[in-house]
Structure formats: structure tokens, C-alpha cells
Amino acid sequence: MSRVRLLGVCTAMAVGVTAIPAAAASASAPAHTSAKPVITLSGSTSVAPLASLLIRGYLKQYPGRVKFKLAQGGSDVGVADVAKGRVSIGMSSRDAKSSDPGGLFFNKVSKDALCVVTNPGNPIANLSQEQVKAIFSGSVRDWSDVTGSSITGTIDVVVRTAASGTQDAFQKIFLGSSSVLGAASQKASNGLVQQAVQTNKNAIGYVSFDFAGGTNAVAYKGTACDLRNAKSGAYGGTRNFWFVTRGRPATGNAIQKFISWAQNSKRAQAIVGKHWVPLV
Structure with a gap:
């Protein structure tokens, strides 16, 4: 399925994110040989606005540490992309399904x-x-x-x-x-x-x-x-937002550092709290 609602180029550049063209997203591998790691994300159009803000906050706190590329297309696209190694993180606004490929790890980042x-x-x-x-x-x-x-x-x-x-x-x-x-x-x-x-x-x-x-x-x-x-918790229509990875992210690598920051840092939780429900 083709990607939709990609981040605008100006917005993407402002936060240090490159929008992945539809044809290129599937070809983007999560591993890179350059000195600066590149984290690629695709998937949920619900999670993407939050992911973009978290990326902005992370790059502000840790300038030059890592590069990001972001595409959308829906949760199933993100889950499929990360399962096939096309991206580092699949963004999902649904919980794991029994039909999902094996070996995936769902990292909760907020509620919505x-x-x-x-x-x-x-x-x-x-x-x-x-x-x-x-x-x-x-x-x-x-x-x-x-x-x-x-x-x-x-x-x-x-x-x-x-x-x-x-x-x-x-x-x-x-x-x-x-x-x-x-x-x-x-x-x-x-x-x-x-x-x-x-x-x-x-x-x-x-x-x-x-x-x-x-x-x-x-x-x-x-x-x-x-x-x-x-x-x-009074409203009954809430669901989870996830960053999906191939297995639990290895401690100390760029993906694990970003997700851990998104889940635990005060700066990230302040970002989440503006429009979503923080974890802590």
C-alpha cells in the first residue's frame, strides 16, 4: 500500500527529519554504515504527529547524535515494514495481533x-x-x-x-x-x-x-x-500508541536510546502530555 500524508519537506527539515518518498520507504534499511546512525520510521498516521514531535525534542536535546527518516501509510504498513527490515521502527496505533509476523516487540510510547x-x-x-x-x-x-x-x-x-x-x-x-x-x-x-x-x-x-x-x-x-x-481514565475510548521493533532493542544502540528517551524522559513526557496521555 502506498504511503500517505508524508511530512512536508519544510517541516521535516525543521525537525531534522527526512520524509521518505513512497517508493524509497520500502528500500530503506535500518542499518547504516555511516558514522551517524539513521533511524527510519513508517506506519500509523495517528502516531506520526507524536513521533515527529518526539524526534524534534530528541534532536534538540542530543543534536547530531542521529538522523531520522519518517513515512506513514497506516499501522499495518509500519508493522510489515519493520518485520521485513525495511525500517527501524514501525509506528502502530493498534495492539499486537496474533497474525503479526513473529519476533516483533511492541514498545508502548503513549495512550490516545x-x-x-x-x-x-x-x-x-x-x-x-x-x-x-x-x-x-x-x-x-x-x-x-x-x-x-x-x-x-x-x-x-x-x-x-x-x-x-x-x-x-x-x-x-x-x-x-x-x-x-x-x-x-x-x-x-x-x-x-x-x-x-x-x-x-x-x-x-x-x-x-x-x-x-x-x-x-x-x-x-x-x-x-x-x-x-x-x-x-474516565473516557472509555482510549488506545495505545506503539513503536514496534524487530525484537527488543539492544541496550545502547541508537534505536533503544531513542525509544527509552521517549518512554522515560521528562522532556518526552511533557511533549506527549500536550495532546496524548503520557506513560508516567
Whole structure:
């Protein structure tokens, strides 16, 4: 699957990150012979904004220690890339699956709130789990049948593609055994779901909290989807963010140093705490 929503070149250069072109990402190996190590990352469009900020913080604290290259494409892409040795770290917004290749190690870096979102022109205040299931499965198809809706008309359901960790998390947390409506519009990134909901009054979707801006984030089971509730554990729609590696990173190598810093340093946890849930 092709990569999507690569970091812009100017942004990438500003933080010392090179955006990996789609064709080159698969050819990038994690091992390099140059004096300065290069850490390559690919995968989740949810984790990528956090990874970019962590890279910025790491390079500020340890200038010249290492170079980074970052691509996206979805959690399944990141997991597959790291399993095949194409990248150093696969970014994943879903937990490990029994179907994942063997030998992978999932390093938790944060938790994230997953928000159900509607257009600001349809500011629904709250949805129960049964309502979410009914809407996203297609058993309820008109906004006139949804309590709290300020509009009528066909509900335009927006979901993520199968390679998405966000889709996997949404299925497990919100839908359970219910299936997503087959006619739902599928988007390849959080940003595209955000844009679709922002521009369509009849739309409903779900995004990482970091992408909820410009939408109406709907409370779930009576609890607002916000950072405070995610940090306290009150909000039920949280999931883990992972840096996936081939085996546990060897102590002292560049990958292990970066991941350990991301998990444990005060500077990293301050970065995480701005839009996500820190580990400590």
C-alpha cells in the first residue's frame, strides 16, 4: 500500500527529519554504515504527529547524535515494514495481533483518545455505545432517528481503511462484534477523515484526539472525549500508541536510546502530555 500524508519537506527539515518518498520507504534499511546512525520510521498516521514531535525534542536535546527518516501509510504498513527490515521502527496505533509476523516487540510510547466526530453544524452532545453501533453498522441511516441530532437526512459514515490501526481500535472499543457499514466512505488517514467531516454536514467519523479540531467531538457514554478525561481514565475510548521493533532493542544502540528517551524522559513526557496521555 502506498504511503500517505508524508511530512512536508519544510517541516521535516525543521525537525531534522527526512520524509521518505513512497517508493524509497520500502528500500530503506535500518542499518547504516555511516558514522551517524539513521533511524527510519513508517506506519500509523495517528502516531506520526507524536513521533515527529518526539524526534524534534530528541534532536534538540542530543543534536547530531542521529538522523531520522519518517513515512506513514497506516499501522499495518509500519508493522510489515519493520518485520521485513525495511525500517527501524514501525509506528502502530493498534495492539499486537496474533497474525503479526513473529519476533516483533511492541514498545508502548503513549495512550490516545479516539473520538467520534460530527460536523459542527450537527453538534450532537452524546452517543451511547448502542447508538454508535447502530450508526456505523448502518442499522440507523437517517439523522432524524438519532437523539440529539439537529439535522435530518442520510447519515454519511466515514471510516478508515483496513490497514489502519485506528480502524482496528475503533472496531474493538466501540463496535465489538458489529460490522462497519459496507457503503461507508473509507479514508487512508486521520487528516482525510477530519477533512471529510469538516466539509459535510451529514458526516460522522472517528479520529485521534489530535485531529478532532474543527469538528464536533461527541461525548461517549456520557463522558467528553478530551485530554483530561483520557488522562484520568474516565473516557472509555482510549488506545495505545506503539513503536514496534524487530525484537527488543539492544541496550545502547541508537534505536533503544531513542525509544527509552521517549518512554522515560521528562522532556518526552511533557511533549506527549500536550495532546496524548503520557506513560508516567
